[in-house]
Structure formats: structure tokens, C-alpha cells
Amino acid sequence: MPTTASQEIFNEAIHHLNNGQAPRAIEICQSALVRNSNDVNMVALLGACYLQTNDISAAEQQLNKAIDLAPTFAKPHEDLGLLLVNDDRYEEAIPLLQKAVHLDSQLDVAFFNLGKALAAVGRGKEADQAYEAAFNLSPERKAMAMAAKAQKEGRLEDAEKGYREVLKSNPDNVDALRMLAQLASAAAHYDDAERFLKRAVAKAPDFLLALLDLGEIYKNQNRYHEAVDTFKKAIAIAPNRPKAYLQLASTLAPASDPKEAIAIYQRCLEIAPGHPGALLSMAHQLKTAGRLDEGIKAYEDCIQSRPDNGETYWSLANLKTYKFNDTQIAEMESRSAQQDIPASSRINFLFALGKAFDDRKDYQKAWHYYQLGNNEQRAEINYDPVHTEVTNDKVIATFTADLIAKYAGLGNSDKAPIFIVGLPRSGSTLLEQIIASHSQVEGTSELPYLTRVSTSLSKNRVDGVNYPEAVLELKERHLKQLGQDYLDAAEIHRVEKTPYFIDKMPNNFPHLGFLHCILPNAKIIDARRNPMDACVGNLRQLYAKGQNFAYDQTDIGEYYLQYQRLMDHWHEVMPGKILTCQYEETVADLEGQVKRILEYLELPWEDSCVNFHDNDRAVRTPSSEQVRQPIYTRSIGKWRRYESELEELKEVLEDVLPRYEKYLSAT
Structure with a gap:
């Protein structure tokens, strides 16, 4: 008669899972299940391991099997409910999470995810009750929720204070670290954001969202090597999730040959067919690589997937060689006139219409749409021409003929x-x-590094001396190193x-x-x-x-x-x-x-x-x-x-x- 695995084996698998070694935990579970394929504890644990590694299909299979073997076992109900919430399958998640909290009324995580699922389907009153139950079971979770609410409402100081209070009582709360990183990143305090995220990943090496955020921090600073390595780690953790592939490809696109980025986008589309973000980004790269017909086909596929996305139409217009037909122009005019369309999408439609009528030599109508697009875009962005002029005054005052002569030939000699x-x-x-x-x-192409190297002179200064005036303090060794920083x-x-x-x-x-x-x-x-x-x-x-x-x-x-x-x-x-x-x-x-x-x-x-x-x-x-x-x-x-x-x-x-x-x- 088959026997269940020993407590020692079960504990060993749990130990590896909790220490970020899910692949080893999976091996232990699989070995135990060879001896008894219906050992419900090991089946449920294997499902939890697959869930941690983001192998969604395998996790769902094992958790359903565990529920079938033991209908009164709360944990697989909770884990499968979490999987479905993460996969936006809220209607399927609700009965599983309701069953989980019925079987074990102390599952604060299950109550919290039940609240998320109920809220997502518009059952607000029931969602509030589930959240309240979660908060009563876990004051820490309530504190996190209150801080998140403050963040959403724009009360950023209150949000930061809340997350830091959570960390005082529990320094290992990786969600609080990630949220603090988001606040820091939004304020362009990238050093602080990076520090918080590295702490989170050190404590939870398989924390996918933290890895993706960290990679994004690197990418935003044009630190492409580090971004690529981080996104590859995320893919190793979640090989069946499209977001990590999207992030990796979007990093490779400006950093190297577009062929590699195209291959990654194609892999993303294998996982998530018709994904509009992957289609649009891949079309950009096909255009960049000179594969125009394939790029146009990808843009048109993207329109089929997301016809309300003005960016796709502008991308076609921006090819400069593409001509819109009457049907496409009528569609753009109709969509650009809709009141509930996002501003960014409307602006893209307007510029695309300007190009369409320019191609038809109807310049009066073309300018009408260009002017509308410019007016709306100007309202969306910040530009201060006085600041530009004042900055240039400082540049001209700093880089005199005398300074140029003084520093002549002292920098990095690379040609x-x-x-x-x-x-x-x-x-x-x-x-x-x-x-x-x-x-x-x-x-x-267009590299951002000269500006980045120049503004590095303003970093960590407390005396108010910034670029360009800080150049006056440089010595020969500094000039050579700054040149090398650019080259590197x-x-x-x-x-x-x-x-x-x-x-x-x-x-x-x-x-x-x-x-x-x-x-x-x-x-x-x-x-x-x-x-x-x-x-x-x-x-x-x-x-x-x-x-x-x-x-x-x-x-x-x-x-x-x-x-x-x-x-x-x-x-x-x-x-x-x-x-x-x-x-x-x-x-x-x-x-x-x-x-x-x-x-x-x-x-x-x-x-x-x-x-x-x-x-x-x-x-x-x-x-x-x-x-x-x-x-x-x-x-x-x-x-x-x-x-x-x-x-x-x-x-x-x-x-x-x-x-x-x-x-x-x-x-």
C-alpha cells in the first residue's frame, strides 16, 4: 500500500521553497510522488512550488488534483485562488477563495485575495467585508493597505510613512520595500529605489515584481547590461509570463541589434498570441531592421487587436512611405472625435491624420489636424523656454575660449x-x-550618455555648484575619467x-x-x-x-x-x-x-x-x-x-x- 512522504522529506521541500530554491523543492516533491502519486500533501506542495516559479499550467493542474483528492484541504483552494487572481480570472477565483476561508477562517491572505477578486467584478460591499476580515487577522496587512490607499490618492508622504512603519515592525516585508522603491522611482531618486529593490530581492530571490521593477530602474538609467541581466533572471523565474520578455526585448531594442529583440518579442507572442504591446513593439523593431513589409503586417495585426490605439496608426504614418486609404482615414477621424478616448491616443490619431492629408496634398486639412495634435500635446507636456535660455547662458559663460584653451588635449585621447x-x-x-x-x-543611433556624464557632475553636491559651473573645478584626471565614462x-x-x-x-x-x-x-x-x-x-x-x-x-x-x-x-x-x-x-x-x-x-x-x-x-x-x-x-x-x-x-x-x-x- 502506498505511503505518504515522511515529515522530514516534506519539511525539507518546504525549507527549499521558503529559501528561494523552488526547483530543488520541485525535485523533492516529484521524487516523493513517484512512490505515491496521490500523496495529497506533496501534490499540494508541488502545486505551490510551480506557483512560485510561475509555471501556471503545471501549478493549476497539481492544485486541482489536490482539491480533488482532499476537498476539505484549505491550502490548495487558497493557492489556486491566488493563481486565478494573478491571472485576472476573478470569477473562477471567488468560489475557491470562499471555500478556503470557510475551511480555515484564519487565512488572512485568502481573505485579502478574495477582496481583490470581488472588487474586480464589482461586488464592492462583499469585497470590503473580505478586506476587513484580512485586516483583522493581520494588522500589518491593514497598515500596508492604508499606505497603498494614500499612495493611490497622491498623499505620498503618508504612504512613505506607512510603508516605513511596516518595515520597523517587520524588516522582511518585501512588499513594503517594493512600494518604497516605487515612490522613490517616481521622484527620480533612482539610487534609493535601487537600494530598496535590492533588499527585497535579497530577501526573496524569486520576487518577480521586484525583479521587473529593478530591471526597469536600470533601463531608465540606460544601464542596459544590468537591465538585461535582471530581466533574464525574471524570465528564469517566470518562463511563461509575457511581461519579463517584453521588458527584456524593450531593453535590447536600443542597446543592440534589433534581431535579438525581435526574437524575444516573437517568443512573447508564442506565450500570449495577439498581445498588442508585443505586436506594436515588434513592428517598431521590424521597421528599424528594414523589414518593412513584416513591420506593416505587425502594425495591421495590432490594429486588429487594439483598434482604439492611436499609436499604431501614427506608427504607420511615421514610416513616411505608408499611405492610408479612405476607410482608414474615416476610422481615424471617427475615433479621434470620441470624447472618452485617452489624450495620448487622440494625439496619435490627429498626427496620423495630418500625415494622411499631407500625402493627399490637402494641406489645409493636414495643417488643421497637425495644429490640433500640437495643441493637445503641448497641454500634456512641460516645457519652459526661459529655463532653456538661462541654462544656455550658463553654458556660454562657462565654456569660454580661455577654458577651452586651458583644457586643450587633457581629456581622453580616444578618436x-x-x-x-x-x-x-x-x-x-x-x-x-x-x-x-x-x-x-x-x-x-542616438545615445544618451554625453548628457548623463555631464549631469553626473551635479550628483551628491550640497554646495549648490552644478553643471556646467562644476566643470571649472576639473583636473586632468577628471577629464580623462569622464571621457572614459562616456566610452564605457x-x-x-x-x-x-x-x-x-x-x-x-x-x-x-x-x-x-x-x-x-x-x-x-x-x-x-x-x-x-x-x-x-x-x-x-x-x-x-x-x-x-x-x-x-x-x-x-x-x-x-x-x-x-x-x-x-x-x-x-x-x-x-x-x-x-x-x-x-x-x-x-x-x-x-x-x-x-x-x-x-x-x-x-x-x-x-x-x-x-x-x-x-x-x-x-x-x-x-x-x-x-x-x-x-x-x-x-x-x-x-x-x-x-x-x-x-x-x-x-x-x-x-x-x-x-x-x-x-x-x-x-x-x-
Whole structure:
């Protein structure tokens, strides 16, 4: 007759499970079940082990078997109820959790999850009763709930105080640590958030949500190596959950070749077919990799899955080569007019409609939608042009000709970086594609590290001296180390290991003095375009993030003036250091300009730079499909299509327009 496992074996499995060693606990349970497949204690424990490792299918199978073997055993009812709540299967969870608390009225966790399930299906009064029972059984849980309520209501100081009170009585409460990390992260106190999450993961190595949050902290700081490692740990813990795959792929996308990210998104879709987030993100990467037909198919599949998501329509419009049909335009107009649509989705629809009517040469209607989109987006973001001007005043006052001369040649001597700067929509992607078509150069897209290295000078300062003034205190060793800090951060993007690489972050132009001090041998190219085309190009573009100056004619005009002002300063204090490439001259005389660029970069001539459109490299910017075509001049003078609407912009740019007179006319 089969016998149950000994208490010693059962306790050993429990010990491993409680110490983050679920795979070993699973082995012990499985071994015991070979001797007696109906040992209900081991069946239930095996289900709990699978639940901890997020093997949902296996956990559900074992827990159902345990319930079938012992209908009055409360624990498998509780565990299966938890599984179903986590899987958003609330109606199925409710009777199981009700049975669990009926069988054992001391199960505070079961009462709490019952409250969550009841609340999710709209049974609020019953949910309150379940929560109250949970709180009566566990004052700590009540304290956590009160802190979470304060957090949800925006009373962040009360929330923080509540979580810290919980930790005073129970330093091992990993949920309180995670919640404190969320508060710290929301305030951009990433060091504190990282510390809380590391404590939580140290205490509970299989705490999936904490690992995902920690990976997100790393990703937000562009610490891609650490983010990738963390998300891979999360996948090892939860191989059947899509979120960890989504996070890993979204980290790999900007950090390396998009092929790896695409493979991860495909794995996510195998687990969760039709997942709209995975479909949309994979479509972005297929576009980046130049697999346009596959990308369009993924975008269209995403529309089928989430027709109310305006971002998908704008993503199609942002291909620049995609044309919407009448049915799609009618759908976008209908959805953008709905009152209950989220603002972000409406804005995406509006910009997509602007592009649709621009393609049809109905410029009056196109501008109508662009203007609506800009007005709504401007209301959603924060941009202070006065702050921009004051910051640039400090930069100009700090990086004088005397300082540049004082620091000349003291920084890191590495010649590998090539920086392309300028106003967005001014031809920087075209220049990157041309230069990256050279066998000795790799294009790494827009890297955030120069800004990050510069702002590191403001870290941990209590005396109020920040960047840029903090540069005045630097010694030779500091300059060399700061240059190395940039190179180390950029290394993950240098997949091809060529002698040179391109950093195409347009917004680096305010930092060129700092750049020259820490990397004196780096090359700098200024992608310049006439102010009207450059500014109107921004007013017709919806950015995924950043570029908050781009949604108002006065804002973008004044930003161009600041760009012009800074570039004039850099040419004055660093004569001969920067090569200006005028977009209109590049498209008019490609071969002559390529020769000029390669001479400045001290690179030998290669025909591939003229035939840049044959390069199948990944391109991550809105111009990705445009730079896969031979050179063309049809983008010059596009601003004149909307000239009657641009009096505000022309007034702001009045003083600088004469400098670009010969470039302002359409070809």
C-alpha cells in the first residue's frame, strides 16, 4: 500500500521553497510522488512550488488534483485562488477563495485575495467585508493597505510613512520595500529605489515584481547590461509570463541589434498570441531592421487587436512611405472625435491624420489636424523656454575660449566617437547613414550618455555648484575619467567593433564644449537645415518622448534661435573643430559633400557612402525609410505648403532667416 512522504522529506521541500530554491523543492516533491502519486500533501506542495516559479499550467493542474483528492484541504483552494487572481480570472477565483476561508477562517491572505477578486467584478460591499476580515487577522496587512490607499490618492508622504512603519515592525516585508522603491522611482531618486529593490530581492530571490521593477530602474538609467541581466533572471523565474520578455526585448531594442529583440518579442507572442504591446513593439523593431513589409503586417495585426490605439496608426504614418486609404482615414477621424478616448491616443490619431492629408496634398486639412495634435500635446507636456535660455547662458559663460584653451588635449585621447548634432528633422539621420556606410564606422543611433556624464557632475553636491559651473573645478584626471565614462557606457552599442562609431543624439549640441574637454579627438558634425523647414518638420512630428519644444510655433522658433546661438558660440571658441553640413547642399551635391565629410573625418573614400541607401543597417529614427532611398530634393521647401499658417513662426525667426535666404525656396 502506498505511503505518504515522511515529515522530514516534506519539511525539507518546504525549507527549499521558503529559501528561494523552488526547483530543488520541485525535485523533492516529484521524487516523493513517484512512490505515491496521490500523496495529497506533496501534490499540494508541488502545486505551490510551480506557483512560485510561475509555471501556471503545471501549478493549476497539481492544485486541482489536490482539491480533488482532499476537498476539505484549505491550502490548495487558497493557492489556486491566488493563481486565478494573478491571472485576472476573478470569477473562477471567488468560489475557491470562499471555500478556503470557510475551511480555515484564519487565512488572512485568502481573505485579502478574495477582496481583490470581488472588487474586480464589482461586488464592492462583499469585497470590503473580505478586506476587513484580512485586516483583522493581520494588522500589518491593514497598515500596508492604508499606505497603498494614500499612495493611490497622491498623499505620498503618508504612504512613505506607512510603508516605513511596516518595515520597523517587520524588516522582511518585501512588499513594503517594493512600494518604497516605487515612490522613490517616481521622484527620480533612482539610487534609493535601487537600494530598496535590492533588499527585497535579497530577501526573496524569486520576487518577480521586484525583479521587473529593478530591471526597469536600470533601463531608465540606460544601464542596459544590468537591465538585461535582471530581466533574464525574471524570465528564469517566470518562463511563461509575457511581461519579463517584453521588458527584456524593450531593453535590447536600443542597446543592440534589433534581431535579438525581435526574437524575444516573437517568443512573447508564442506565450500570449495577439498581445498588442508585443505586436506594436515588434513592428517598431521590424521597421528599424528594414523589414518593412513584416513591420506593416505587425502594425495591421495590432490594429486588429487594439483598434482604439492611436499609436499604431501614427506608427504607420511615421514610416513616411505608408499611405492610408479612405476607410482608414474615416476610422481615424471617427475615433479621434470620441470624447472618452485617452489624450495620448487622440494625439496619435490627429498626427496620423495630418500625415494622411499631407500625402493627399490637402494641406489645409493636414495643417488643421497637425495644429490640433500640437495643441493637445503641448497641454500634456512641460516645457519652459526661459529655463532653456538661462541654462544656455550658463553654458556660454562657462565654456569660454580661455577654458577651452586651458583644457586643450587633457581629456581622453580616444578618436573613436563621431558626434552628429543639430535640431531634430534637419538631416542628421541621412548623415549618419552616409557615414555609417563606410567600412570603418558603425552607426549606434542616438545615445544618451554625453548628457548623463555631464549631469553626473551635479550628483551628491550640497554646495549648490552644478553643471556646467562644476566643470571649472576639473583636473586632468577628471577629464580623462569622464571621457572614459562616456566610452564605457557606449560600448554596449558597438556591436560591429569598427574603429569608429557614431553618436547621433541631436540634442547634444549644448554640450559640445564639455565634449571637447573630455574627448578632444572626437569629431563633431552639425546637421544644419534652413529654419523654416527644420521647425515645420518638428511641428509635423510626434515624438515618442522628449523634444518638448516641438509642439508650438513660438517654442520651436525660440529653440532654433538658441541652437543657432550656441553653435555660433562653439565655432567662435573652438574654431575649425566642428563641420557644418547644410542639408540643402548635401542633397544637391551628394558626392561633393561626401568627399568633404570623409576628408574631415580623415577616412579614405568609399563608394558605399554615396550608395548609402543600399546599407541594410538598423535605423531607429523617424527617417528610417527615407534614408533607405536614393538621395532626393523633394523635402526642400516643404514649409511653403503651410506658409499662410506660419506667421507666428516667421516672426520669431525674423532675425535669423536672412542667413538662410538661399535655402528657403522650394526646388
